[in-house]
Amino acid sequence: MGQQARKRRLPAGSGSxxxxxxxxxxxxxxxxxxxxxxxxxxxxxxxxAPPRPLLMxxxxxxxxxxxxxxxxxxxxxxxxxKILLLAMASPWILLEKDVFNSQNERLLEIIHVWKTGKKxxxxxxxxxxxxCRPMQLFLEKVKKADRGDQYKMTDRWPLKDxxxxxxKNINQECLEFELQFDKVYxxxxxxxxxxxxxxRCLWKLNRRYLSSSIAFVSIPxxxxxxxxxxxxxxxxxAEAGDQAEHSAxxxxxxxxxxxxxxxxxxxxxxxxNSMAFAEKLSKDLQVLDEANLQAIISSEKQVTLLMxxxxxxxxxxxxxxxxxxVYDELLxxxxxxxxxxxxxxxxxxxxxxxxxxxxxxxxxxTSNLDLSEKHRxxxxxxxxxxxxKVKACIAAAEALSSCMNVQIxxxxxxxxxxxxxxxxxxxxxxxxxxxxxSHITSIFELQGNGQVPSRMQQASELISSTHGPYHDNLLPxxxxxxxxxxANPILFHDLPKVYAWNLSRLYEREIKAFFELARMLLLGRxxxxxxxxxxxQVACGSRQHPRFCLADSREExxxxxxxxxxxxMLEQVLRELxxxxxxxxxxxxxxxxxxxxxxxxxRLGVTxxxxxxxxxxxxxHWPKTKTELEEQPTQLLSEIFSSLEPELRGFIxxxxxxxxxxxxxxxxxxxxxxxxxxxxxxxxxxxxxxxVLSNILLLAKNNFNKCICVLCKEIEEAKVPxxxxxxxxxxxxxxxxxVNFSEDVFRWAQQRGELDKAHTKLVGSVFSSINGLAxxxxxxxxxxxxxxxxxxIHCFLYQKKIQCLESKRREAxxxxxxxxxxxxxxxxxxxxxxxxxxxxxVKARVAQGVKEEEVSFQLAYSKQELRKVIEKYPGKEVKxxxxxxxRKIHKxxxxxxxxxxxVWRAMEQKFIQQYQEFENLIQRCYPGSGITMDFTVEDLLNxxxxxxxxxx
Numbered sequence: 023m024g025q026q027a028r029k030r031r032l033p034a035g036s037g038s039x040x041x042x043x044x045x046x047x048x049x050x051x052x053x054x055x056x057x058x059x060x061x062x063x064x065x066x067x068x069x070x071a072p073p074r075p076l077l078m079x080x081x082x083x084x085x086x087x088x089x090x091x092x093x094x095x096x097x098x099x100x101x102x103x104k105i106l107l108l109a110m111a112s113p114w115i116l117l118e119k120d121v122f123n124s125q126n127e128r129l130l131e132i133i134h135v136w137k138t139g140k141k142x143x144x145x146x147x148x149x150x151x152x153x154c155r156p157m158q159l160f161l162e163k164v165k166k167a168d169r170g171d172q173y174k175m176t177d178r179w180p181l182k183d184x185x186x187x188x189x190k191n192i193n194q195e196c197l198e199f200e201l202q203f204d205k206v207y208x209x210x211x212x213x214x215x216x217x218x219x220x221x222r223c224l225w226k227l228n229r230r231y232l233s234s235s236i237a238f239v240s241i242p243x244x245x246x247x248x249x250x251x252x253x254x255x256x257x258x259x260a261e262a263g264d265q266a267e268h269s270a271x272x273x274x275x276x277x278x279x280x281x282x283x284x285x286x287x288x289x290x291x292x293x294x295n296s297m298a299f300a301e302k303l304s305k306d307l308q309v310l311d312e313a314n315l316q317a318i319i320s321s322e323k324q325v326t327l328l329m330x331x332x333x334x335x336x337x338x339x340x341x342x343x344x345x346x347x348v349y350d351e352l353l354x355x356x357x358x359x360x361x362x363x364x365x366x367x368x369x370x371x372x373x374x375x376x377x378x379x380x381x382x383x384x385x386x387x388t389s390n391l392d393l394s395e396k397h398r399x400x401x402x403x404x405x406x407x408x409x410x411k412v413k414a415c416i417a418a419a420e421a422l423s424s425c426m427n428v429q430i431x432x433x434x435x436x437x438x439x440x441x442x443x444x445x446x447x448x449x450x451x452x453x454x455x456x457x458x459x460s461h462i463t464s465i466f467e468l469q470g471n472g473q474v475p476s477r478m479q480q481a482s483e484l485i486s487s488t489h490g491p492y493h494d495n496l497l498p499x500x501x502x503x504x505x506x507x508x509a510n511p512i513l514f515h516d517l518p519k520v521y522a523w524n525l526s527r528l529y530e531r532e533i534k535a536f537f538e539l540a541r542m543l544l545l546g547r548x549x550x551x552x553x554x555x556x557x558x559q560v561a562c563g564s565r566q567h568p569r570f571c572l573a574d575s576r577e578e579x580x581x582x583x584x585x586x587x588x589x590x591m592l593e594q595v596l597r598e599l600x601x602x603x604x605x606x607x608x609x610x611x612x613x614x615x616x617x618x619x620x621x622x623x624x625r626l627g628v629t630x631x632x633x634x635x636x637x638x639x640x641x642x643h644w645p646k647t648k649t650e651l652e653e654q655p656t657q658l659l660s661e662i663f664s665s666l667e668p669e670l671r672g673f674i675x676x677x678x679x680x681x682x683x684x685x686x687x688x689x690x691x692x693x694x695x696x697x698x699x700x701x702x703x704x705x706x707x708x709x710x711x712x713x714v715l716s717n718i719l720l721l722a723k724n725n726f727n728k729c730i731c732v733l734c735k736e737i738e739e740a741k742v743p744x745x746x747x748x749x750x751x752x753x754x755x756x757x758x759x760x761v762n763f764s765e766d767v768f769r770w771a772q773q774r775g776e777l778d779k780a781h782t783k784l785v786g787s788v789f790s791s792i793n794g795l796a797x798x799x800x801x802x803x804x805x806x807x808x809x810x811x812x813x814x815i816h817c818f819l820y821q822k823k824i825q826c827l828e829s830k831r832r833e834a835x836x837x838x839x840x841x842x843x844x845x846x847x848x849x850x851x852x853x854x855x856x857x858x859x860x861x862x863x864v865k866a867r868v869a870q871g872v873k874e875e876e877v878s879f880q881l882a883y884s885k886q887e888l889r890k891v892i893e894k895y896p897g898k899e900v901k902x903x904x905x906x907x908x909r910k911i912h913k914x915x916x917x918x919x920x921x922x923x924x925v926w927r928a929m930e931q932k933f934i935q936q937y938q939e940f941e942n943l944i945q946r947c948y949p950g951s952g953i954t955m956d957f958t959v960e961d962l963l964n965x966x967x968x969x970x971x972x973x974x
Contacts, residue, residue: 113173117148120173121164126153131223133216138198138208146173147209149181149223156364159227161201179203182232187224189241218245230350233358390428391443393450397421401450404457412498415454419505422450426509455510458502463520465496470524474535484540484591486598487532493609500613507615518614522661530665536598537669541676544591588677588687595673596695596715599666603708607659616655659710667714671721678725683760685729686767689722689776697772723776730780733760734787754811757788758818765822778826785830788815789837805848809841810921846928854900854936860891861940864947877947885951888944897957901965904933908969930966934959 114132122129131149136142145165152158159181164173186202197211199221211217221238225246228236238246318325397418405411426447434440469492507514610616678685696719699712737753761781768774792811795804812834819831860883867877878885908926915921937959944953957965 113146116171117146117164117173121162121175122148122150127151127160128153130227131220133220134212135209138210144212145176147220149220149227157231159231181224181227182235184224184236186237186239187221187241188239189221192240192242222246233354233361387430387434387440391425391430391440393421393425393447398446398450401454404454404461406458406461406499409498412502415458416501416505419454419502422447422454423505423508426451451509455506455513458499458506459513459517462496462499462503462517466521466524469495470527472528474531484536484543484594484598486536486602488602489605489609493605493613496609496613503613504615518610518658519661521610521614522658525662526664529663533663533665533669537595537673540591540595540673544587544676544680588680588684589691592673592677592688592691593695595670596691599670600699600708600711603659603663603711606662607655607708607710610658610662611655614658616658656710656713659708660713663710663714667717670714670718674718674721674725683729683763683767685722685725686764686777689719689726690767690771692719692722694772726776726780730783734783737784737787737791740791749807749810750814751792751807751811753791754788754814757784757815760784761818761822761824765824778824781824781827782830785815785827789830789833803845803848805841805845806915809838809845810915812838812841813921842925842928846925846932854895854903857891857895857940858936860888861943864943868947874946875949878951883947885948885953888948888951888953892953892955895956897961897965900957900962901968904965905969905972926966926970930963933966934962937962 114129117132118129127150129148129150133147134144135147136144143165145163148162148164150160150162152160161179161181161184162175163177164175166172167174183203184201186200188200188202190196190198190200195214197214197217199209199211199217201207201209211220221241222245224236225238225241228234228238400411400414400418401422404415406415426444430440435444472492474487503514503517506517674688677688681687692715696712696715699715733756737757740751740753761784764777764780768777771777792808795808816831816834816838819827819834864877864883867880867883868874872880877883881887907929911925911929915925937955940955944951
C-alpha cells in the first residue's frame with residue numbers, strides 16, 4: 023500500500039526523501055504517466071487557462087489529487103493544462119450525484135467503454151453495491167443524457183448473474199473484453215489501466231461475495247495476483263471504505279498555499295514564461311536533491327534501521343493477509359449455506375404471498391360475480407305491474423349491474439365457471455331489457471291515446487291541461503331508465519323518440535282545444551259566429567291587403583272591443599303555456615337523464631345497500647343556465663309540441679284581425695314577455711318555449727312591418743278629390759290616429775326601436791304625399807292646403823314630443839312657414855292688382871339696365887301713366903278690396919287649425935311692405951314729381967283693424 027501510494031503521489035512539492043536524480047526521474051516519469059492517462063482519456067487535447075480564478079476538485083481513476091486554490095494567471099501553463107484535462111476527465115462525482123445517491127447505492131469502480139465493432143458511442147460501466155441487506159452487487163450501464171451534462175442509467179444486471187469475464191488476449195495488452203450474462207456483451211475499453219482496474223474489482227468481488235462463481239479467462243494471472251497481494255491488507259468491507267476514502271478530496275493546507283504563493287511572487291517576472299519557470303524550478307530542485315542526498319549519506323545507519331523495520335512490517339502484513347485468507351475460505355461454506363437458507367426463505371415467502379393473492383382473487387370473484395336466486399327470478403319474470411315489484415326489479419337490476427361491471431382480468435374470462443356466470447348475466451339482462459321496454463312502451467301508448475279533459479271543453483275561462491299524473495306514473499321507472507342507459511345505450515336511445523311520438527298526439531288534441539277556446543274568449547262569440555266573422559273579414563279584404571284592410575272612410579261598422587282584450591288574452595295564453603312546457607322539459611330531463619353527468623346518472627340508477635328507495639335529484643341539480651342545456655331536450659320537446667307553434671301562429675293572426683293596429687299590441691306583449699323570461703332564472707323558463715316564442719316574436723315583427731308597409735303605401739297612393747275644399751287631409755288624420763294608438767300601446771314597453779323606425783317611415787310617406795299635392799289639380803290653393811297640413815303635423819308632433827321625430831317636426835315647421843309665405847305672396851297682389859303690375863314693370867326696366875331717373879321717360883311708365891293707375895285705387899277702393907280678400911281667405915281656410923288670424927297678420931305685414939316698396943320706387947324713379955298714393959300706412963293699419971273687428 024505504501025509503495026502504491028508513493029507511486030501515485032504528485033511530483034511537485036511532495037518532499038520525497040529519494041535522491042535528486044531519482045526525484046527528477048520520478049518527476050519525468052510522473053509527467054509521462056499523466057500524459058498517457060490524459061491522452062488515452064481525452065485524445066491528447068491541450069486546453070488553455072480560462073481568464074477567471076480557478077477552484078477545482080477532481081478524481082481520475084480513483085487517484086486522489088489535492089485542491090489547487092490559486093488565480094489561474096499565477097499557475098504555470100504546463101500544470102494548468104494537465105489540471106484542466108484531469109478535471110474534465112473525471113465523471114465520478116457526477117455519477118454519484120446524478121445516478122447513485124438517489125438510488126441509495128455506492129459506486130465501487132467505473133470504466134469508459136463502447137460496443138466492440140460498432141460506431142463509437144461512449145458509455146460507462148459502473149460496479150455498485152446497494153445499501154441494503156443482504157448485500158446486492160450490480161453492474162450498471164450509464165451514459166449522458168441527450169441534452170445537458172447529466173447522466174442516466176440505461177441497463178442494469180445483477181452481478182450474481184455474471185457467468186464469464188473474457189480478457190480476449192492473454193499474451194498482449196488488449197482493450198477488448200467480454201461479459202457473459204444471459205447473452206454475451208462485447209466491449210472496448212478506453213484505456214488498458216481502466217480495463218485492468220475494472221477486471222481486478224470484479225475478481226475481488228467474485229472471491230469475496232460470489233463464492234468464485236464467475237469464470238475469468240484470457241486474463242494474465244500476474245495482474246490479478248499482483249493486485250491481490252497489494253490489496254490483502256483488509257477485507258472487502260475495508261475496500262469499500264478505501265474507495266470512499268479515495269473518492270474524497272484533499273485540500274491544500276494553509277502552509278502549502280502560502281508556500282505556493284510565495285514561490286509565485288518570487289518568480290513573478292518569469293511566471294508568464296512557463297518554460298523558463300519550469301527550468302528555474304528544475305535547477306532549484308536539483309539543489310534540493312543534492313542537499314537531500316548529503317543528508318541521507320550522513321544518516322546511513324538510521325536509514326538502514328528504517329528499511330529493516332519496513333521489511334519486518336511488510337512480513338507481518340503478509341502473515342495477517344494469509345490468516346485472513348484462511349478465515350475467508352473457512353467462512354465461504356457458511357456463507358454458501360446461509361445463501362441457500364435465504365433463498366429457501368424467499369421461496370417460502372413467495373409461496374405464502376401467492377397463496378394470499380389467490381385466495382383474495384377467489385374471494386373477489388365469488389363475492390362480486392354472485393347474483394342471488396331471488397334477483398334471478400325477479401329479472402327472469404320481469405313483472406312491473408305493481409310498485410312493490412318495480413322496486414324489486416330496481417334492486418335486481420342494480421345487483422346485476424354490479425356483477426356485470428366488475429373489472430376482471432381478461433384471462434379469467436377463459437375459466438369455465440366465470441364464462442358460464444357471465445353468459446347467465448347477459449341472458450338475464452337481455453330478457454329484462456325486453457320486458458322493461460315492452461312495459462314502458464305500452465305506458466307511452468296508453469298516455470298518447472288519452473282524451474282531452476272535459477274541464478277544458480266546458481270552461482268559461484282559459485286554462486291549460488296538466489300532465490302531472492302522467493309524469494308521476496312514469497317517475498318510479500327512472501332508476502330502470504338509468505340502468506337501461508348504462509346497460510344498452512342503443513335501445514335507450516329509441517325510447518325518447520317513442521315517448522315523443524305518442525305524447526305528441528295527446529298534446530296536439532289538447533293544444534288545439536286550448537287555442538280554440540282562446541279564440542272564442544278573445545272575440546266573445548260562439549264558435550259558429552267566430553268562423554262566420556272570419557269569413558266576412560277575408561271576403562272584405564280579398565281585393566287588397568286582406569290582413570290590414572284600411573279603407574278611406576275609417577268609420578266602418580265593426581265590433582268595439584276593448585283594446586286591452588288582445589293584450590290580456592295573449593298574456594293569459596303565454597302564462598298558461600309556460601308551466602306546461604317547463605313541466606314537460608323537467609320531466610324528460612329527469613326521466614331520460616338529459617344534461618346530467620355520470621355521477622348523477624349513477625345516483626339515479628342504483629339504490630342504497632340498506633334497501634332504501636333511490637332519491638331523485640332535487641331541482642337544485644337541474645341546469646341553471648342556458649349554456650348548460652344541449653340540443654337534445656329542445657329537439658325532443660319540438661317533437662312533443664309539434665303543433666304548438668302552428669297553433670300559436672294562428673292565434674297571433676286572429677289577434678291581428680281583431681283591430682286595425684292589433685299587431686302593435688301583439689308585438690309589445692311578446693317583446694315584454696321575452697324580456698321577462700330572459701331575466702328570470704332557468705328553473706322558471708323553458709329553452710324550447712324560448713325558441714318558439716323567439717320565432718313568434720319574429721312573426722309579430724314581420725306582421726308589424728307589413729302593417730307599416732301597407733299604411734305607407736296607402737298614404738303614398740292617397741288621392742285628394744279635385745272638389746275638396748282643403749283642410750286636414752285624410753292620410754294625415756290616419757297618421758295621427760296611428761301615432762296616438764302606438765304611443766298608447768308602447769307607453770310602458772321595454773323596447774321601442776321597431777316603433778321609432780315605423781314612425782320615421784310613416785312620417786316620410788306623409789311628407790311625400792303632401793308634397794305631391796303641388797301637381798294635383800285642386801280648386802283650392804295648393805299652398806294653403808300644404809300650409810294647413812304641415813302646421814297640423816308640427817303642432818301634433820310638438821304635443822307628442824317623440825324623440826325620433828324631432829327633426830321631422832322642425833322640417834314641418836319650416837315647410838309650414840314656406841307655404842304660408844307663398845300663399846300670402848300669391849294673394850298679396852289682388853287688392854292693388856294694376857298698381858302691382860305697373861311697379862313690377864318698373865322693376866323689370868331697372869333690372870334690364872335702365873337708369874332709375876330715366877324710367878319716367880319710358881312711354882308705358884311715364885308720370886302720366888303712374889297718375890292714372892294711382893287714381894284707380896283710392897282709399898275706399900283699397901279697403902273694399904281688402905275686405906273681399908279677407909272673406910275669401912276665411913272661406914277656404916279650415917276652422918280646425920284656426921290659421922285665419924295668422925294668415926291675416928302675415929297678409930297685413932306683407933301689404934305694408936309692398937306699400938313701402940311702391941313709395942320707395944316713386945321716390946327713386948320719379949323724383950320731384952310730387953306723385954303720392956291716395957292712402958298712407960296709418961290708413962292701411964286702420965283698414966285691417968276695421969276688417970278684423972267687423973268679422974268678429
